[in-house]
Amino acid sequence: MHPATRTAIFRRLKAANPAPTTELLHDSPFELLVAVMLSAHTTDKSVNGATRILFPVANTPHAIAALGVEGVKDYIRAVGLYNTKAKNLIALCQRLLDLHGGEVPGDRAALEELPGVGRKTASIILNMVFGEAEIAVDTHIFRVANRTGLAPGGNPRAVEDALVRATPAEYRKDAHHWLLLHGRYVCTARSPACPACLIRDLCEYKQKTRPKPAVKKKGVGERVRRAARRAGRSAG
Numbered sequence: 001m002h003p004a005t006r007t008a009i010f011r012r013l014k015a016a017n018p019a020p021t022t023e024l025l026h027d028s029p030f031e032l033l034v035a036v037m038l039s040a041h042t043t044d045k046s047v048n049g050a051t052r053i054l055f056p057v058a059n060t061p062h063a064i065a066a067l068g069v070e071g072v073k074d075y076i077r078a079v080g081l082y083n084t085k086a087k088n089l090i091a092l093c094q095r096l097l098d099l100h101g102g103e104v105p106g107d108r109a110a111l112e113e114l115p116g117v118g119r120k121t122a123s124i125i126l127n128m129v130f131g132e133a134e135i136a137v138d139t140h141i142f143r144v145a146n147r148t149g150l151a152p153g154g155n156p157r158a159v160e161d162a163l164v165r166a167t168p169a170e171y172r173k174d175a176h177h178w179l180l181l182h183g184r185y186v187c188t189a190r191s192p193a194c195p196a197c198l199i200r201d202l203c204e205y206k207q208k209t210r211p212k213p214a215v216k217k218k219g220v221g222e223r224v225r226r227a228a229r230r231a232g233r234s235a236g
């Protein structure tokens, strides 16, 4: 993709949504870390449903650790893989208390050592909490980057590296959210909304969806012809 096209794509995404952010509910870096960690392989909606009842009861490493694995399961049961996530969440809180004074650490190595935290979660925390221009690649961003030609790659890390390399500096910090939201709501996996897509003319995807043909209303002429056919059959 030509660099000017890439810039034009981000310019349009920014114009449509100048301050993109996560849809995960949170009021502190720790709440964001918990929400992102819980969101692996499940929807933001189910995570928000769980944290809406968990955070009013426990929203610090100390309070969540005190719930214990079985106790925290009662709050996150609606989240996919909740058994494993409950174990990881308690271990994560304990590690924050033991090694980081209960604070969310600001370096990648320390984040990725937390139970249940991988590269993607660490990138989101570094970006949103510590202001680093990291680009976490999830399934939506992987699809959009490949379809559009923005940053083709065979695996999430290759796409991340390509995006970091090629995204103009002024758009890098927010690129994650723009591409994620675009993939979640417009460039969806099964049926991308190409006719309504604001970067349609810049996107290099070969199999863009076409506008659905307008359903023709049956006019008076057709109704008359059908009545005449029916009348002819009855007469016969």
Ligand code: SF4
Residues within 6 Å of the ligand: 147, 148, 186, 187, 188, 192, 193, 194, 197, 198, 199, 200, 201, 203, 204, 205, 208, 209
């Ligand atoms: S034109 Fe279609 S394939 Fe390209 S980004 Fe838009 S929705 Fe996705």
